[in-house]
Amino acid sequence: MENELEGLVFDIQGYSVHDGPGCRTLIFMKGCPLHCEWCSNPEGMRTMQDVMFRNTKCVNRKNGCTRCIDACPHHAITENPEEGEGVQQLFIDRSLCSRCEGHECMAVCYFEGLRFCGEWRTVDDLMHVLERNRHYWGTRGGVSFSGGEPLLQHEFMHAMLQACRDARIHIAVETTAQIQPDRFLQLMSLVDFAFIDVKHMDSQLHRQKTGVNNDLILQNIEALVGSDWRGRLVLRIPVIENYNDTDENIEAVAAFMQRLGLFEINILPFHRLGDTKWTQLGKEYQFRDKISTPEEKLFHIQDIFLSKHIACYVGSDTPF
Numbered sequence: 001m002e003n004e005l006e007g008l009v010f011d012i013q014g015y016s017v018h019d020g021p022g023c024r025t026l027i028f029m030k031g032c033p034l035h036c037e038w039c040s041n042p043e044g045m046r047t048m049q050d051v052m053f054r055n056t057k058c059v060n061r062k063n064g065c066t067r068c069i070d071a072c073p074h075h076a077i078t079e080n081p082e083e084g085e086g087v088q089q090l091f092i093d094r095s096l097c098s099r100c101e102g103h104e105c106m107a108v109c110y111f112e113g114l115r116f117c118g119e120w121r122t123v124d125d126l127m128h129v130l131e132r133n134r135h136y137w138g139t140r141g142g143v144s145f146s147g148g149e150p151l152l153q154h155e156f157m158h159a160m161l162q163a164c165r166d167a168r169i170h171i172a173v174e175t176t177a178q179i180q181p182d183r184f185l186q187l188m189s190l191v192d193f194a195f196i197d198v199k200h201m202d203s204q205l206h207r208q209k210t211g212v213n214n215d216l217i218l219q220n221i222e223a224l225v226g227s228d229w230r231g232r233l234v235l236r237i238p239v240i241e242n243y244n245d246t247d248e249n250i251e252a253v254a255a256f257m258q259r260l261g262l263f264e265i266n267i268l269p270f271h272r273l274g275d276t277k278w279t280q281l282g283k284e285y286q287f288r289d290k291i292s293t294p295e296e297k298l299f300h301i302q303d304i305f306l307s308k309h310i311a312c313y314v315g316s317d318t319p320f
Helices: 067-071 123-136 154-166 181-188 203-210 215-226 247-260 275-280 295-307
Strands: 006-016 024-029 050-053 077-079 090-092 114-117 119-122 142-146 170-175 193-197 232-239 264-269 311-314
Touching (some): 006 123, 050 090, 119 123, 123 154, 142 154, 181 215, 193 215, 215 232, 232 247, 247 295, 264 295, 295 311
Parallel strands (some): 232 264, 264 311
Antiparallel strands (some): 006 119, 050 114, 077 090
């Protein structure tokens, strides 16, 4: 049965006010076709459960704890002989972790140094959460699906979105639109509000920092606009210095929007909130030394869009 389908979720947040109209429940789905170097949710990239190691919670150096090392049947965890502030206490060979089914290491980590990221949830599970939360949404709130790429788990999401429609729940999604076109339009037909990211208008530069070209993304945006979809669409740009913040790229985005008759865009300043999560996943964060986007740059970009008669919202100022 559809309500027994399972989707891989890595977080659920209540009281969200920046991810769609009103107050909302925000559900993060695992898996993403893009691998943006600046991603603030790197734990959402893979369509499988991940092991995350929090060095600050580990007591290996403090009291000689080796429970996870002893428990791992694949010998994937070893002590790091190096010492010093910020040095990882343990090495984890994540290629060996991918074979694991028992996750014995986490069962014996009493200090939450090791934790699982990703939980399989049924449609009924999530609908129970939404029904429990809907009393605080008010008249304009609902559910927002983010990620990762929420539409990637298309079969589960179709069942989930249909269940929300049947329950008269307002649905918003934050999507890359890097999805097979027929599936994208099928799922979007059930959605009321959407943020779609436009990382860069140059296809090769888009691939350089995200791992994929932008052709399918732009194609899907155009197809959505040309369909009978009646939802509200706001494009979005995460502003990355010396990458997509040039006047040339912003002018290209504006021209694309004007051609399609789109008139709303949200520009987001770069931040490093995902830094620690990259480390917990055993990955190197390429943007660790980057600074937040200067306000003057954001307002300059906003002025370009406004000069083209396109509403441009900075940061969390999107009017819902």
